[in-house]
Amino acid sequence: MDYTITALPGDGIGPEVVAEAIKVLHAVGARYGHTFTIREALIGGIAIDQTGTALPEATVAACQDCDAVLLGAVGGPKWDDPNAKVRPEQGLLGIRKALGLYANLRPVTLHPLLLDASPLRPERLVDVDLLVVRELTGGIYFGEKRREQDAQGEWASDLCVYTQAEVERIVRLAAGLARQRHGHLTLVDKANVLETSRLWRSIATRIMREEFSDLQYDWMLVDACAMHLLRRPSDFDVIVTENMFGDILTDEASMLAGSMGMLPSASLGSGKMGLYEPIHGSAPDIAGQGKANPLATILSTALLLRYSLGLEQEARAVEAAVSAVLEAGIVTGDIARGEQRAHSTVEVGSAVASRI
Known part of the structure; x- marks a missing residue:
């Protein structure tokens, strides 16, 4: 099957974690015979810088003409003035409204190896x-x-x-x-x-x-x-x-x-369309350093596969791959414990993709 996904990397660590989630999606496609066409669009602070608005019309059109939307994060110190007429968060609120998404689902489950991280x-x-x-x-x-x-x-x-x-x-x-x-x-x-x-x-x-x-x-x-x-x-x-x-x-x-970097979310409406994102913010203090935990975004792709595409087996495969990576101790610094080495964002994403 062929599917079109609109990716909204956004600001801060958003582009880094979305890149790893897309890597995992392509691994799912290779394993199960699907093709995922990824189209990127602007939202948030980067959209303000390039277009003057947090949610360009082209972004809305791209999100309305696809099977699901994958979002990174929006915002950062550069756009933090609460009195500004245009703010990154307006993009997030706007896209939810434009797509008719009225329910945000945030599952919280704990892997046994992460009990000490809380x-x-x-x-x-x-x-x-x-x-x-x-x-x-x-x-x-x-x-x-x-x-x-x-x-x-x-x-x-x-x-x-x-x-x-x-x-x-x-x-x-x-x-x-x-x-x-x-x-x-x-x-x-x-x-x-x-x-x-x-x-x-x-x-x-x-x-x-x-x-x-x-x-x-x-x-x-x-x-x-x-x-x-x-x-x-x-x-x-x-x-x-x-x-x-x-x-x-x-x-x-x-x-x-134990970490916002572990929890996914799904925003759903009355149809199959959904917007999927990690619950963490843009974390500008670690952006570009390879420290961001991509697992919440990767787990958000599992929700995307389950709720928007109806691919339950593929969703379970992503979740199992994440569990396997945790078992192997391939984690970023926010959840590394004891003698565990802090792996990079790319290393963790690649480890998940290789286990699909």
């Missing part, structure tokens, strides 16, 4: 296998923003809005995933304070009772969830929550694995 005690990490489903297109990130000045001084506001349809579709998707996993869904909100959370709770409760009565589900306030993710992470199966809460909780959950 700041948590190893005994708390045994059997951790959870999935956070974050709503992507609503909430405070997309609401009306105002900043003005009156007689009392400056003031600002960010409007948080959710519609019934937005809540229904993300809850149904998360519940469906819980049904495929261990049958337990945790719905996270702040219903003791926020009206949007009360809307979430009423809609989700109805859906769970009427459509997913076979599942176990519970509600948890976001602050309690933040605590229990560290206190008893193995108790979670699937977590679903709104945009900002999901953004914060998934970064916290990444520390269970």
Whole structure:
């Protein structure tokens, strides 16, 4: 089969880790008889520098005319002015909206050899296998923003809005995933304070009772969830929550694995199209030094193969190759322990590709 993938390397370490993920994709193609045509496009800071916008129209067109999108990272100190009218993050928010991607899936699983890499005690990490489903297109990130000045001084506001349809579709998707996993869904909100959370709770409760009565589900306030993710992470199966809460909780959950360089993500919509990216940022402090961990991006390609292309066997092959590389101790410095040598980004990517 022939597939077209749009690659958005972006900024910082993005081009380095995306290059290794593409290397692994080509290895999958050679092994299983597929052809992956890779088309690169601009996003983020590099797009601002070259075109004046974080998301050029050509990039949107390339992403709309392909089978899946692979993203590296956006941003860096060069574009960090929060008052700038054009910022790299606008490219990320814009492409999600342009592709109709409303659900961000972030799986957190721990390889036994990496238990010591986490700041948590190893005994708390045994059997951790959870999935956070974050709503992507609503909430405070997309609401009306105002900043003005009156007689009392400056003031600002960010409007948080959710519609019934937005809540229904993300809850149904998360519940469906819980049904495929261990049958337990945790719905996270702040219903003791926020009206949007009360809307979430009423809609989700109805859906769970009427459509997913076979599942176990519970509600948890976001602050309690933040605590229990560290206190008893193995108790979670699937977590679903709104945009900002999901953004914060998934970064916290990444520390269970010891490094953001280990965790992939998938942003999905109603069809097969998806955008796949590591959850880490652009890490400009190590860009160009060969220190970046490519495994999160490589694991993101496994999600790409699974969700957008329907290639489950190939996805499992990538995940098995990553496990084999970890077993062999071929890792970058962020997860190297003891006497392990810190390997380069290219060495780790090549090691995975050779094990497909």
